[in-house]
Every structure is written in C-alpha cells, then in structure tokens.
Amino acid sequence: LTFLLLSVCLMMADNRFGYLDVMRYGLGYLTTPVYWVADIPTRVSFWIDDVFVSRTDLLEQNQRLREEVLVAQRELQLLESLASENSRLLELSNATGGLEADVMPAEIINVAPDPFSRRVLINRGANAGVFQGQPLLDANGLMGQVVEVLPFTAWVMLITDTNHVTPVEVNRNGERALARGSRSNTAELELEFVTQTQDMKAGDRLVSSGMGQVYPKNYPVAEIISVYTDPGLDFATVRARPLAQMASTRHVMLVFPQDQQSIVPIEAEGEIRSSIEESLMNQSTEIQSQQTN
Numbered sequence: 001l002t003f004l005l006l007s008v009c010l011m012m013a014d015n016r017f018g019y020l021d022v023m024r025y026g027l028g029y030l031t032t033p034v035y036w037v038a039d040i041p042t043r044v045s046f047w048i049d050d051v052f053v054s055r056t057d058l059l060e061q062n063q064r065l066r067e068e069v070l071v072a073q074r075e076l077q078l079l080e081s082l083a084s085e086n087s088r089l090l091e092l093s094n095a096t097g098g099l100e101a102d103v104m105p106a107e108i109i110n111v112a113p114d115p116f117s118r119r120v121l122i123n124r125g126a127n128a129g130v131f132q133g134q135p136l137l138d139a140n141g142l143m144g145q146v147v148e149v150l151p152f153t154a155w156v157m158l159i160t161d162t163n164h165v166t167p168v169e170v171n172r173n174g175e176r177a178l179a180r181g182s183r184s185n186t187a188e189l190e191l192e193f194v195t196q197t198q199d200m201k202a203g204d205r206l207v208s209s210g211m212g213q214v215y216p217k218n219y220p221v222a223e224i225i226s227v228y229t230d231p232g233l234d235f236a237t238v239r240a241r242p243l244a245q246m247a248s249t250r251h252v253m254l255v256f257p258q259d260q261q262s263i264v265p266i267e268a269e270g271e272i273r274s275s276i277e278e279s280l281m282n283q284s285t286e287i288q289s290q291q292t293n
Contacts (some may be wrong), residue, residue, distance in 0.1 A: 141243030
C-alpha cells in the first residue's frame, strides 16, 4: 500500500511539476541498446525476405524484359523488311514508266536446283496470259525469258545461263554483239564476236538490240566491266555484269510487247541465233578486211 501511495504521489508531482523528465531522458540512453538488440531478429527477418523476394522479382522482371526485347526486335525486323520491300516495289513501279508495253507484276518463288542451270520459277502461268519467250525484268534491267509455261507458274531462263544468248548493242555508239551467260561459275555475261577494233570499253551500258526479235529493243541489259584484246586472237574478250539483281530480287515484271507475235520462243532461237552470228561474223570480216586494205 505504501508503494502504491508513493507511486501515485510521484505521478501527480511529475505531471504537475515535471520532476522526472530529466530522469526519463537519462533512462532513454540506457534502454536504447536493449530496444535495438530486441529488434535484431525482426530486422534480420525483413532483410532476408527483401533479399530473396527482390532477387526473385528481378529474375522475373529480367525474363519479362528479355521476352519484350525479342518481340520488339521481331517487330523491328518486320518493319525493316516491309520498308525494304516497299522500296523495291517503288523502284519496280518507277521502272515500268518508261516501257511502251503492258506489264504484269510477278514474284520469284523458287530457283532451279541444278547448279549448271540458271532458272527461276515465278508465280504466274498460263492462266495469267504468260507465254513462251516473254521477257522478264526487274527494276534495274532485263532478267531473262520465259521458257516453260505451266497452268499457274512458269520457268524463266536467266540471261546469265550459258545456254542463253541476248543480242545487245552499246548504248553509246550502237556497236552490236551477242551476250552469252558466262561459262565460269559467275553471274556475268561474255560478249561474242567482238573484233579487236570495235569501240567498247569498261563502263559502257548494253541494251537489247532487237535483232532476231528475241527481245524488244532498248531494254537495259548489262554494263561492261572489262575488255581484253590480244593481237593473236580474232576477237576481244569482253565481260559484262547484268544490271538486274539476279541473286537478290524477288519482285519482277513480265512484259507484254505490243506485238506479241514478234517475240521468238526459246525453241526457235537456234535458227535466229545462227543467222545473227552469221551476220555479226560477216560484219567482223568486213571490218577486218577494210582495215587490211
């Protein structure tokens, strides 16, 4: 009872006059370590939870970000592909503006597996009006000629095929020659029956001459990259690079000349080719004889 009365008195005195403030302030220093030590298990528990939960969250977030990056990269690649395709289609559309003929867009869907044959398969056939001998172009120049027509597709022999010969002429001066697919394993052309004195040089642009009615006249074909002359040979060695992007283009166009009857199918080219070669040989002989005289 005495301690109870003493306690009540102390509380009343402290509440009224603040006698115990200094004592409580001093006791705060003494009890702080006790509170800190007592709180250690709780702090350690929270720290462990934060470490493991944060690591799990980071791993999940990292995985989610990786997936988002992959999706973004795919979309970016798709956009780049679409932009590139639109650019090629625009070039193809611009290239058709200078043609005095109807054209039909097509797409290369396959390549001949034979390494000794340079042929491609397009997604247009007889149902679309495709015919044998029809010229095929891309945005840069002549690519080849239809050699086989199927109901919904057609095979095209490229001008770089060794069995294909394109009558050409130099756009600068009209010098004529035959451009055959290179016999080496390169996508180039070799010009035949070019005399040592004919005016051809690297950088000259070659266009279709229209001889033999194999192709309509003035289609861009190739650019001469080298001319080699040997006094011991009758003809010069001339190499040219096709203007058409044979290995990379996918979008092409079929040309419908105004007079389709004048286009010669590939089967009939042999006789016409022989006559063209004979004409060029006679021309070369005349040039050489004039120089001798």
